Amino acid sequence: MAEFDTFAPDYGKIVSESVRITGESSDYFAAYKADYVVRKIGLRAGARLLDYGCGVGLLSAHLKKRLATVRVDGFDVSKDSLNLVDAALLRQGTFTTNHGELADAYDVIVLANVLHHVQPEKRPGLLKEVSSRLAQGGKIVIFEHNPLNPLTRLAVSKCPFDKGVELLPRCETSNYFRRDGFEGLSRDYVVFFPRWLAWFRSLERSLAWCPLGAQYAVVAGRVRH
Secondary structure (H helix, E strand, O other), X not given: OHHHHHHHHHHHHHHHHHOHHHOOOXXXXXXXXXXXXXXXXXXXXXXXXEEEOOOOOHHHHHHHHHOXXXXXXXXXXXXXXXXXXXXXXXXXXXXXXXXXXXXXXXXXEEEEOOHHHOOHHHHHHHHHHHHOOEEEEEEEEEEEEOOOOHHHHHHHXXXXXXXXXXXXXXXXXXXXXXXXXXXXXXXXEEOOOOHHHHHHHHHHHHHOOOOOOOEEEEEEEOOOO
C-alpha cells in the first residue's frame, strides 16, 4: 500500500513514460479499456460498475464519460491515489479502501492490470472475493499485460511500480473462471499498433485471436439462476 501511495502523485506520468515506445500516454490506454468495456457489455441505466484497483481514477473517468447513467464506484489499497480521484467521480459514487463501503451486487466489475501485482498463490482468493460482489448475470472484466509480447515486457521492466511482478498468461486468467463455473467466457488480445501505425487500428478487433497484442482482456459472466 505504501508503495502505491509513493507513486500516486506522478502515476499518470510514470505510466506514460514506461509506454513511451508506443507513442501514446496513460490516458490513451485508459480510454481504450473503457471503449472495450462499453463495446462488450451492454449496461442499462442505473446499473452499477466497480473499478477494482482504480488508482487515481483514470479508467473510472473514461467509463463514466461513456456510461453517464451508470454509477461508477472504485476500490484501491492506496488512500493517496484515491485522494487524487476527480471530484465529479466522488460525487456520483463511492471510492474507498474499505470493502465494507462497497455495494453487495455490481453489474460489472473491472480489474485493469491489477492481478500481476498480486502474489500468484493469492490470485484465486482475490478473484473469488471480488466475484462474490457480482449481481446474478453480472460480468467481470480482467485486463492484463500479455507476457508473450516483448515490448510489453520491456514497458513493464521500465515501470517502477511493476518491479518484480509476475505477469499472467491469458490461459491462467481464463482458467480461474472456468474452475469457478462462470459462463460466456471471452478472451481477446488487444492493443496491437503504436501511434505511428495508427492507420491499422481499425483491424484490431479482427486480430483478437492473435497473441501479439500488448495486453489481453478476459470477460466472464456469473451464471444466472
